[in-house]
Amino acid sequence: MRKANKLKAFEAIFSMIVRRMLQKHFQNIYVSTEVPALSPHKPTLIYANHSNWWDGLVLFYFNRYCLQTEAYMMMHEKGLKQHPYFSMLGAFSVDKTKPKDIVKALNYAKKQLDEGKAVWLFPQGDEYHQDTRPLHFEPGLAYLSTITDTTPQIFSVALYYTYLHERKPVLFIDISEELQKDTWVTLTRKERTRYFQQVLTLQLNGLQASTIENEASHMTPFKQLL
Structure with a gap:
C-alpha cells in the first residue's frame, strides 16, 4: 500500500496540464448546475462509476474547479506504480490480491476521513462500460461509511461520455445532493451497498436517456466546465 504525498504546487501545475488535455480531446464537459455545497472539514465520501482512462483526471479537474475538497483517491497498486505522480x-x-493491503488502504482512507478530508472511490473496483447493468460495487464504500468517528457526508457522481453533433466527444458530470443519512445509516453494509448502487444507477440511466435525444439542450440544466 502506497500512501499519498500531496504537493500543492504540483497540483496547481498539473491542473493546467489537465485542462489543456481535456480541451484537446473533448468538445466540452458539462456539469450539473446545482453542485451541492460540501461542508468543509467534515468527512466526505464521494463515489463514481469507472468506465475508462479519463475518469481519474476528470474527477481531479472537477474537484479542483468545482468542489475544492481536500481530496484523496484510492487506485490500483499497479496504476500508481505506472504513474507515481498521482500520489502528489x-x-x-491498494493491492486487491492481498487482504492485508486492503485493510491498510481502508484504514488509511479512514484516517483521512477522520481528519475531515474527502475520499474519492470507484466502488466498481475496475473499469466497466458505462452502460453495464446492474452496477456491482465492492464492499469498501459501505465499510468506510460505517467506521468513521463522525458519520460522513456522501455524494454520488455519474460520468457519462457521448457524442452529439461534433467530431470530439462530450462528457456529462452529474453529482447528487448529499445522500440523506436517514436513508442509509440504519442499513446493514450489504443493504448500504445496494442502496449506493441504486442511487448511481438512477443517475446514469437519467443521463443515458437524455443523451439518446442527442441534444445537450434536452439535458437537465448543465453548465460548461471547460
Missing part, C-alpha cells in the same frame, strides 16, 4: 495529487494505492 492525493492518490493512494
Whole structure:
C-alpha cells in the first residue's frame, strides 16, 4: 500500500496540464448546475462509476474547479506504480490480491476521513462500460461509511461520455445532493451497498436517456466546465 504525498504546487501545475488535455480531446464537459455545497472539514465520501482512462483526471479537474475538497483517491497498486505522480495529487494505492493491503488502504482512507478530508472511490473496483447493468460495487464504500468517528457526508457522481453533433466527444458530470443519512445509516453494509448502487444507477440511466435525444439542450440544466 502506497500512501499519498500531496504537493500543492504540483497540483496547481498539473491542473493546467489537465485542462489543456481535456480541451484537446473533448468538445466540452458539462456539469450539473446545482453542485451541492460540501461542508468543509467534515468527512466526505464521494463515489463514481469507472468506465475508462479519463475518469481519474476528470474527477481531479472537477474537484479542483468545482468542489475544492481536500481530496484523496484510492487506485490500483499497479496504476500508481505506472504513474507515481498521482500520489502528489492525493492518490493512494491498494493491492486487491492481498487482504492485508486492503485493510491498510481502508484504514488509511479512514484516517483521512477522520481528519475531515474527502475520499474519492470507484466502488466498481475496475473499469466497466458505462452502460453495464446492474452496477456491482465492492464492499469498501459501505465499510468506510460505517467506521468513521463522525458519520460522513456522501455524494454520488455519474460520468457519462457521448457524442452529439461534433467530431470530439462530450462528457456529462452529474453529482447528487448529499445522500440523506436517514436513508442509509440504519442499513446493514450489504443493504448500504445496494442502496449506493441504486442511487448511481438512477443517475446514469437519467443521463443515458437524455443523451439518446442527442441534444445537450434536452439535458437537465448543465453548465460548461471547460
